[in-house]
Amino acid sequence: MIVTRRWLEEWIDLEGISTEEICRKLNSIGLEVDSVRSVEIPSRIVVGHVISCEKHPDADKLSVCMVDIGSATRQIVCGARNVREGLYVPVATVGAVMPDGMNIKHAKLRGVESDGMICSSTELGLPALGKGILELDDSIGELEPGRELSEYPLLCDDIIEIELTANRGDCLSIHGVARELAVGFNRSLKPLDFDEDFADKIGIGRILQCLHVGTPDVSMVCYAFDINSLEVPLLIKLRLAFIDQEYDLPLDAYMDYAIHTSGVILRSYGFSKISEGNEKAKLTLKEIECGLTAVEYDGKRASIVGVNQSEEVKADDSEKRVVIEASYVSPDIVAPAVKKLKLKTDPLYYRTSRGSEPDLKFGVLVLFSLLKRYADISIYAGESEYFTEREPVTVNISISEIDSLIGQDVEISEVVTILSKLGFEIHKTEDGRIVADIPSFRHDISNKQDVAEEIVRIIGIDNIVSKPLKFTEANRMSESLRRHRFLRDMRMRAVAAGFFESVHYIFCDNKRVKELGFETLREDRSLLNPISAEMDGLRPNLMINMLDSLKRNVSMSKKRAALFEIGAVFDAERNETMQALFVFCGEREPDSVVNAGKPGMMDLPSFASRLSAVIGSFELRKTENPDALMHPYQCADMVKDGRKIGTLAKLHPKVADRFDLPDTFFAQLDIASLEPGEKKAEGISQLTPIYRDLSIVIPQSTPYSAIRAALEGHLPAVVENFYPIDRYVDESLGEDMSLTLRFVIVPRERALEESEINGVMEEILERLQKRCDARLR
Template structure:
């Protein structure tokens, strides 16, 4: 009785009275055929090389030269091989062939590799049309499904155990196309851009921190927590109670900060208590709204003297004022405009408070601290500014052309009502300004009893042409056009 079964180590084996052979690996000495025997068993097998090699690596057994052929691949169509062998025996021997046979099969799914047309072009280095690709693959014995949206599903035959991935398929195609028929291309070796959004944000923050330090500010770092009772007392809106901290560090750090200013004011107060006369601090960090949404801001504070004691001020440094503080902020963040502003909190002085406008967008607020708050914290004159980091400029600086011709300056003094704001004057000038006027700004404001309910405002205009030196008539015409607009829309008059 002849049988096929797996042995104790998992190898398919042929058995008679005893084990005769390990399929595809070895044959027992007792089972070898000789000319004196009257009955022979013909064994044909196909085992995928990766399977038999892995098994031999895990549970190694004695092998013979038959394993060498099995481990390197053979013909999986055993029927064709057996028919050819039987024909040889019938033609060249006097043997009698019995029709009985035994089979041991383990189903193995064919390997399918999916590739798109662009991948072929990328790997090969040239474009090969779909018809040619399909023809080559079919001639190699592979089954190619009908391409859908330039995607090929390639079924690898069992006898091509050497084809495992896309690269192997490309190798076969290149062999048929011919390596000499593929045009040479230079290798493009370029590193991907590593500048992520987070890295650019870090660079921007670092730049403004360095500018602040260069302008005489010291960096102050605080927790992102504040005391809720203090913040609400000064009119700040804190985090919604349903989203509040469940386990605060201390009772004075029981909410997420909605502003950086409270931390800076407390730090300035601590510096005053150690007899610091000039206090200039800044902080850059996150603040949180009612729903705990984060916003990155940068805040500045100067309290007390505007400069250190030195020989030039005879050891009596002047106190910080609105103009000096504004210039310090401009040195850091660049040029900006200010408009009248009323804050929602009570930290600000009601008559020394401005909204900061950068590139036409609101960026933050700048104000003097309310005298009552200054007194409560033992501070002298104190000015603060808080800006949204997203509104600050960062990026490549674009150079602009400038005129090589001489610039001319003209002053215009007008009488305006005390209630008229500079913002209204600026809007009218913007409607009537000519291309020759490069910039304008106020230089003086004068009030006296003789002027009554009006004040005198002096404006300076800078005029310059890109093409020539301006004539006096052209300068006068540009100024007259602005004055006409001011008279018609605001009712102002020359002083």
Template sequence: MIISKNWLSEWIDLSDISTQTIVNTLNSIGLEVDNFKSVKAPDKVVIGKILEKTKHENSDKLNICKVDVGNEVLQIVCGAKNVEEEQFVAVSLIGALLPNGIEIKPAKLRGVESMGMICSSSELGFGKSNEGIMILDESIGELVLGKALNEYELFNDEIIEIDLTPNRGDCLSLYGVARDLSAALDLNLKEINVLKDNENSVGIGRILSIKNNTKLDGLFTYKALEIKEKFKLNIVIQIRLALVQKYKNSPIENLLSYSTHATGVILNAYDFHKLCKECQVDEKVVLEIKVQEHGEYGIYYNDKLISLAGIEQKDEFKINDDSKIIVIEASYIHPNIVANALAYYKNKNDMNYHTLRGSEPKLSLGIDYLSNECLKIENISIFSGIQQVFCDIEEKIIGIFTSDIDKIIGMPIDRNILVKILKKLGFEISAINEEQINVKIPLHRSDIANIADISEEILRIIGIDNIPSRALEFKEKNRLNKIYFDYQDLKNLRLKASHNGYFESIHYVLDNEEELNFLGFKCIKNKLINPITSELNTLRSTLINHLLKAVSFNLKNSRKKIKLFECGSVFDEYSVEHSKFAMVYCGFKEEAKISNKAKPAAIDFYTFLAEIKSVIGDFTMQKSNHCFLSPYEQANVYKNGKCIGFVGRMHLSIENKRDLIKTYVCEFDVENLKQEFKIVKNYSKFPSMSRDLSILIPKGFEYDKIKKAIIKLDINILESFKVVDLYTDESLGDFYSLTINFVFRDFEKTLEDSIVIEQTNIILQTLNEEFGLNLR
């Protein structure tokens, strides 16, 4: 986007603002300046008037001109085709240095002296504005012969080139840039002084009517012009268009381009007589707006497509230098509609470059600006009135709390300043209460979607350099909930099992009902209506069945030591889901090797229990009666007073049926295997004393009774006790010798033997009184 400071001053008063300040401001508000430069006519270039023109005797293309430059009349040889008498022109005097490096010196051209040069706009560094020399007019101000050209604002300007991001289509015009500058510099935009149409002019309704039967997501306004004779644009329009690289050869196209660059409103032009080739002035053309296949809007005349609004126009209806009556169309189409359509048409041009990014929806601004320029031209008459297509485009409203804006930006923003900035940027504000406001998003800012976008608008105007820096804070919602802890507990179980040499096994949640019933597990009462196979015809009620199949498979593949575990879901008879953890150990304690002479010992119950303890921690056992386990090696497992599952060797009949060797299994409720946090306790600095008591107990007597009786005594100095030996021989008959190790410790003093003996006697006395047990 290229802007001229003088042209920009039509929209905002920049008389007291330096170009460097403007550049810095544009950069700070996100409109990055890619380049800026001064464009000034060279010194010794003055205004002159051609008094006389005669043909050069020795050249068909050269003319000898007498040029009045105020204090003298110079003879200048000129080769431009458009040079004529009475023209005001730019004259480079002797000694002038042009931008292309040429210094003007006295010269002889085909034998005729030339004391200067009549210049074109491109030779003075202002770009190409026409074919031939630059013809001046009073649009630049009063033409004073001999006055330096660079004393006129038009020829002493600043050009700024802005590199816009794709979402800032609202700044593809001088009006859009001025709107942002007005907020950043706290200046007011200038109002356009709209010139009135001739009261005696023909109304547009006499020649044009618009038809629309669909709900549009766009805006349309139509105006009509009549070109009485060919005309030329004033030098201001020519030079400005040349500077911003928008100059075209057609005067009416230049007018449209000039108005669009100034206002951002998309303007399109149709040749009236190409629409209705036999129409007279008083005949009416009816244009119809229709929705096309991909959502874009087509403009039709007599069911013939003449243009796609905001995308492209059919060549056969475009204007040219011979056009007499011209229908001007101003339109606004939502960028999303244009984007969807261009995905199919893939036709890129200046029009859809603007509409794809978002054009100016204030159509009256573009129509009025164009009308003002046309009314300054005698050869153009304007049809009075306009034709419009009204549609209610719903503007998005975002409710915001000013405190939320403060949090996003990082500092408190005065509410009045906040509202002032948004209003200057074109937002409509309505207050709900002291804290909350509603912000209506203008159509020209289709990129604004939420409070973060609004905060960004305020931030870029205030300036990020004006926000005090502070330490970056990372805040995250506490995610240490039940789901997380359950996941961690299960992960820890799997890791511990893996560290003990167990491999994880994963199976389907479906199982065989007959096999589960044989093992003694209850299946779900609700039968599966459509099982995937006859072998997987129910939901599993245990993990054991699949693990046994995996063990059998490994045995058949010559594996002699098999350690597997699985975590998964099982379902009770009421189809309620539970999480289980199961382990299986089959075969030998170790692989065959030299140290065991290739005859490793088979796994035993105590070895399996030790490995379970290293996985789930301390536990106790009580007698159980599971039909699928050996009656001699099985137990229910308790942890923290709750039964969490079972452990034992598979029943011999099941081992034989499934071709298994010695196999131990366990299965626990995951819900009761929670991670145990270590509780810190005080410890005594005094030494402990240990005593072993060997007690005769009848065969079949449960140790748990002894344990509960000792705990019930609540002996303060008893730190711990445990079974260390179980012995029997013929001399003991129907009794076992159970050796229990007791550890005593006092927190206040060193224990004496007499105290320990006293406490052991209390223990023995209690066991004797309650169970009739004595020392061996």
């Protein structure tokens, strides 16, 4: 869409507003400016009046003109064919510099003196306006010989090209863009200055009758006028050239100018062509396929409203009586229909498919105002019209909804003012709600979000305070989902560590339960209708059924079996808990070249290490009450983050012999204790950790748990961790043993001096001496 500043000023007062400010405002209200260029006439180019024009004595194609330039009369040799006596023309006087850089000097052409140059439009830096010199007229202002052309504002203009989105058909006109600027600059639109007295005019009903068949979904109004004389003024030629609009006939120029000004779809019909020799013409609106409407005359199709027009009925230069049709059809009808029917369209379809101006009489009056100003016509009184009543689209929105969509609070009075200026008809503003009708020319607005967008456009996106994106999502993390993800991840880690999942029934044989030393269900809690005699109870321990799987693997000559199961177990009261069981029997690794085909058997430390790959690090502590499945001397409680999570043990030799199993190790874990709680982040020191070893001599009867209990909670703050790295027994030590502990010292704020490190170690040794009867080795 191309507009010019001077053209806009016919509809809005832009005094005090620069073209740069206009472009900024257009951008801020969502009409993106693609380009801007200024047209300026150089100085020393003036209005000239050709007093006389004679043939050059020595050149057939040259004329010798005497031109009045106000201050003097100059003789100028001109080669244009259209130069003639009485014309007003642009004259570049001696000393002028043309837009292309050419200097105008006194010259002699074929022996005749020439004092200046009569210019064409392109020589002035204007678009091409036909062949020959530029003919000036009073459409650009009163012509005064000698007056600088640069003083005529209608010639010197700023041309602004706007990149419109497809849904903004309301801005495909000068009036539409001016309407937007009026809201943006808080200024009023100028009314159309046209008033015609039809008192003594012939009524249109004498020459034209418009009919309709059914109820076509269009609106149309027809006017008529007689042409006495019709010339296209310079202003219309120039502005149509600015917008790259070509035309063939003078009437086409007026029509194109009026369409671009108003946005209304206008078509002209030659009266003699649609009347076919009759005194009265008849036009009939008739609905056709896909909701489209055709205009017919005498059974022939003249046009399809909003789509195309037959060339046979258009008014031409020979036509002295013209019928003007102004029409409107919804883009929601015409665009899909044209695509479906693959109809041939004319240039006006671009406007109708995006939404043309529905105020039809406004477009016709713009045309008549131009014709009455620059041409000689006689308008017939009245009009013939057909209008489809359209219910206005009403929007009901609260100020809180607007604030939420925009992202900041806006006063309801400001919203009402903006919407009113945009053409909304406000019905109610009660209880913080606004009820308004959307203007008929805004085809792109249909819901609350569109209304909020309009308010943001006018307030200005730069005036909306930037805020980080914030939204509150419902907490969808349930306890069941959290546990499912935890168990899923545990299964994946178990598989990665070489374990295979084995799934068993929760039912078991009560006889085996008793034999293995576990308590069965209480009689009043027992199963009433068991599946079979071997499944008459609920398992109290996952190993009850896992033993059968291990036996089957060994019976099939499997040298190693690493299995795990996650499932429910039940106590005598039938209370259910979730446990995980990991078991490993046989060789600790597959036979290979690395171990010469003789891999070692699984042992307790190796099993504990493999298990840590699944559940992370843990501690082993003495088990106080081992059950009948556990080896009495190779069993331990598993402790993680200070709480017991399960037990780890070697299978009792008697049970292993009963099921013909090799050395077997298992770990039973309580899922509830194993699930991680909230993790508290701790700071990380940027200083290098310091490792110090401490070798002490203690009685062999001292368990490591006693050493841990003596130190935990009583270490200096800089000691982050400690663990045993060596145990040594020798005859020279008698009933004592040597134990080496490694301490990890992590300074927090600064590097420690060696004396400070020694002080830390001395403090640790002193506590071990007091609590564990230890001495330095």
